[in-house]
Amino acid sequence: MTSSLPVIDERLLEQLINFRRNLHEFPEVSGEEYDTSQKIQDQLTQYGIPFRAGYAKTGVLGIIKGGKPGPTVALRADIDALPITEKTNLTFSSKKEGKMHACGHDAHTTMLLGAGILLNERKDELSGTVLLIFQPAEEASPKGGAQPMMDEGVFAEFEPDVIFGQHVWPDLPVGQIGIRDKEMMGATDRFKVVIKGAGGHASMPHQTNDAIIAANHVVTMLQTIVSRNINPIDAAVVTIGRIEGGYRYNVIADSVSLEGSIRTYKKQVKEVVKKRFYEVVENASKAMGATAQIDYIDGYEATINTPEWAEVVRGCAQQALDSNTATPNVDPSLGGEDFSRFLHKYPGAFFWLGSAIEGRDIQKPLHDPNFEFNEKALPIGVKMLVDVTEKALEKLQNEK
Incomplete structure (x- = not known):
């Protein structure tokens, strides 16, 4: 009708x-x-x-x-x-x-x-x-x-x-x-990463493993996923929305948590981003002598x-x-x-x-x-x- x-x-x-x-x-x-x-x-x-x-x-x-x-x-x-x-x-x-x-x-x-x-x-x-x-x-x-x-x-x-x-x-x-x-609209995954190092006094960094430094490297490396692993024609976003770590100005942090979101449209793009996410977080942390605990949550589909x-x-x-x-x-x-x-x-x-x-x-x-x-x-x-x-x-x- x-x-x-x-x-x-x-x-x-x-x-x-x-x-x-x-x-x-x-x-x-x-x-x-x-x-x-x-x-x-x-x-x-x-x-x-x-x-x-x-x-x-x-x-x-x-x-x-x-x-x-x-x-x-x-x-x-x-x-x-x-x-x-x-x-x-x-x-x-x-x-x-x-x-x-x-x-x-x-x-x-x-x-x-x-x-x-x-x-x-x-x-x-x-x-x-x-x-x-x-x-x-x-x-x-x-x-x-x-x-x-x-x-x-x-x-x-x-x-x-x-x-x-x-x-x-x-x-x-x-x-x-x-x-x-x-x-x-896009797929909306989210994550929380806890990077573990070894804390200590700010004056004696050689006795510690600074989780904040390790987290800095992880955050920087995560941005290479989209810029170097995804076809520029496709869409993907990796965002760190929250960082928390440390105790006070003269204490080297033993733990830092990162929370963020990953957005994609294509299923195959999501799979690449997710795989590289794990690789980057684990290997960048390891390179700095730290460890990483990853909680990756698959959200809504595109x-x-x-x-x-x-x-x-x-x-x-x-x-x-x-x-x-x-x-x-x-x-x-x-x-x-x-x-x-x-x-x-x-x-x-x-x-x-x-x-x-x-x-x-x-x-x-x-x-x-x-x-x-x-x-x-x-x-x-x-x-x-x-x-x-x-x-x-x-x-x-x-x-x-």
Whole structure:
């Protein structure tokens, strides 16, 4: 079918904005989204959308069965907040110290709810099933919430033929959609290294083995992995984000800990970086007479779109926004995304919803205590989810 969805009426839009602001005022971080989950369930109940709850503790699955049999399309929104103290001074700023929706998950949840309401109103016209996945713990890498939901049978009865996810994006203006045929976001591994030497008095270094000197060599050598082992055409980043060691100014340190992150897109690039990481850390430490304990954690996989479904998103955006400039060329991000776990198992696409605040030369980025979501993007996000769902159902039906 061709979407004939009208513009969201003002009453529903007002309800959605109020719902989003309530979520923003009372954020809950990963693993604690109990009130958020209950609010979602209450809304689904109010609008007559069947659901099941309790996946990964607080996850919710809304189920909209169309009037005719057909394929299954899944839509996902993350519901957790971040451990950040908000500094926006909005009238609906977080009332919970040290917790904030600084990544737009309150908007994602609201837009999925809005799309579910509209799709449920026209369910008799749909051929197939629509799954509304409200996922917890997206920010809790490396475990996340996507894999636990799947492990606990969120798709036991209805398995998606395709899955879509949407994320607010302050680097794009309202009215634009960011979509790529393949790489959208990166794999996000992390590590902690403890370098062990031998401490002593600063005046007698010959009696010690300075762990700080060894750590310096390790940090310097790690930067050669990308510059000398990875094809310049490919992307990879090795970042040391935290260093801790030593006791006081006149004591040579016997131990230094390093923590950081590795970002890649291609699986084979990740494998090379990981292998070289171990070699560099162990051998550079050994060369300085120290030892290294490595804790390497494989995080989210790269978020890789299925080209045919990315094209569906692109077409829906250009039609909904009535402009070929609605989908500008965008670069992928090396930020991580738990949606990658869904895309690893099912075809689909992840796209960015332009949400920049007008009139600002510098937009506050995601995960910033001053981040703000432009609510003018909310009805666009709702419409995108509805249009993409209807187009996907139509495409799958025709293919069958």
